[in-house]
Amino acid sequence: MVNYFSSDFKLAILGGGQLGKMMLYETRKYDIHTLVLDPSEEAPCKISCNYFEQGDLMDYDTVLNFGRKADVVTFEIEGVNIAALKQLESEGIKTFPSAETLEKIQNKAVQKEFYKTNNIPTADFEVFQSLDDLKNSVANGKTKIPFVWKSATGGYDGMGVSVIKNTEDLNDLSAGECIAENLVPFKNELAVIVARNPSGEMKTYPVVEMEFHPTANQVEYVICPARIDDKVAEKARKLAKNVSEAFNHVGLLAVEMFQTKDDEILVNEVAPRPHNSGHYSIEGSYTNQFEQQIRAILDLPLGNTDSKVGGIMVNLVGAEGHEGEVVYENIEEIMKLDGVTPHIYGKKLTRPFRKMGHVTIVDKDLTKARKVAEKVKNSIKVISKNK
């Protein structure tokens, strides 16, 4: 057994954003030595890792040379150089999730084909090598509007996804490889986080539910546990396990799913890392997702994924019309409410829709937490000092 605690063992993390930052709370708790690579000198991870390096995550040499300094390599963002990960693996440096797994996930067209090959239920789709190919297919009536367009690469936080309702909508899209996916009429958007370690031990977190704004098509609350039938929840957790096993995934895998009108569960997409839908776990769960990620990739025993209390998460995104030095308006107001914890990621500058933090609301009574969450949502504002 490797000695990870207060030892010479070194863990490298590719990416130094908020997910890495929250992962570092856990490496600090275990006193695990960490190295972080990020393109920004102002990355939220810069302090509280043992070694920080500024560099391009997509550059082969940068990732290779950085990874060589460590015993195990992981990432908090999918956009990393896979060839470098493969080279590191061939040199005996463990990378979790593996390069092979990441390769199947990084490109959404490949990811969707993988579901098809592995009999994992997912919405029907077609792959196009370019936007022009898609436009032709629409023009000749083969691809029917409406559909969901997804860029094969580079999507993040809702970027690279668009619902196409008419041919004009096709003009705003990026030119590269893409998917056209059937619009699924769904009751609920759900997510399950699966943890799996190299020994094959596997645990799922409870199903969470994304609650959308009644008119704007935007997730307002992530709610754990999802307010769904127990049988549907069980089905979703089972499916998430199957997905993790199919990928031979090590670490955390966040599986986003649709619950259709007929209570079918379809996999939408996955993220091979801690995920926004698991942030509630810091305050809500016996083992939060970041600690679980560390346990999983280091082949330590997985922790209890049950919740201590009901949890709801609200994202803090930059308000429209505000750009510049950030101010969290009314943060003192929300801190007066029981069970409310703001997380501030540490980005100095806000801009519209930038993810600046999140707020968790916990309570033994989920209905009560939901009411408090609404108060939080309606009072805190992420604005700029000088509008």
Next chain:
Amino acid sequence: MVNYFSSDFKLAILGGGQLGKMMLYETRKYDIHTLVLDPSEEAPCKISCNYFEQGDLMDYDTVLNFGRKADVVTFEIEGVNIAALKQLESEGIKTFPSAETLEKIQNKAVQKEFYKTNNIPTADFEVFQSLDDLKNSVANGKTKIPFVWKSATGGYDGMGVSVIKNTEDLNDLSAGECIAENLVPFKNELAVIVARNPSGEMKTYPVVEMEFHPTANQVEYVICPARIDDKVAEKARKLAKNVSEAFNHVGLLAVEMFQTKDDEILVNEVAPRPHNSGHYSIEGSYTNQFEQQIRAILDLPLGNTDSKVGGIMVNLVGAEGHEGEVVYENIEEIMKLDGVTPHIYGKKLTRPFRKMGHVTIVDKDLTKARKVAEKVKNSIKVISKNK
């Protein structure tokens, strides 16, 4: 209202040990800029603060010049230069707890006199300017053996406290100012943490209980909530509040108490900072003690002090006969148990009885947690690589 979050506001922390380290999880969560001063270049706080300085906490100029870099100054250890704090306050830099409050606590003789003056129930005691004075008082029959000897200054983690059962015991003591305190026959040793902010808002945490080893006179478990009568608990929390108000204390005050055979509550001593008896709160409480400390000293609203689940804390101290590079034997074994979280402080070298970390055990059922705690206690060992 001051803007603390991702702003230019600076918080200075005197002391960079494990308490500071756990406080930094919270300043990171809120993205509050921190400066830490500690005599050791290997202080657990060294990474994850924004600025670290090596220096003597008892040196006037060092503390003064360090404090001048910040807007608010706090400490995680009582042994800091009070004159420097006073000078900082006169220059308009806030220090919480205040220099005046710390002065009443730092010296145990002064602290005990303070209780007497303020009608706070405490064990009877006498103050002696030196060990020789005490010896004379014993010799002429004025001070009766047995009693508890406490050094007025410099005590920490059970150091500087000794039960005197015969005149020979007097020979092992340090020479300076001390107290002789009546031995209180107590049922339970309890503690209550009080949080108080500059606006006077005040909250108490539930009463915790120290469970002793049945034969060795050593605390084995800190248990929250204490397994005592509700009325006694209420009395203890009320007394703790009175103590905090009497000191005009700002921040966290840990009040250690005895529950006598007649259910009287006597104050033993206080610590004006986060405390070992509150470590369970990281996993157990809605607001952990370190977040509460930050809220209190920055005059933010205090968080809910209730527990989500029952919590038990076990200290990880260096095993006897082991000195050198630390290894946490069987840590993987305890991580298999539900609700178990090890905290490793990050000290590279172990020595007998050195505080190296702690383990929290939480469960909705406290009796179950207590059983798991015993398993933890009996399996993990803090040893050295090369014995």
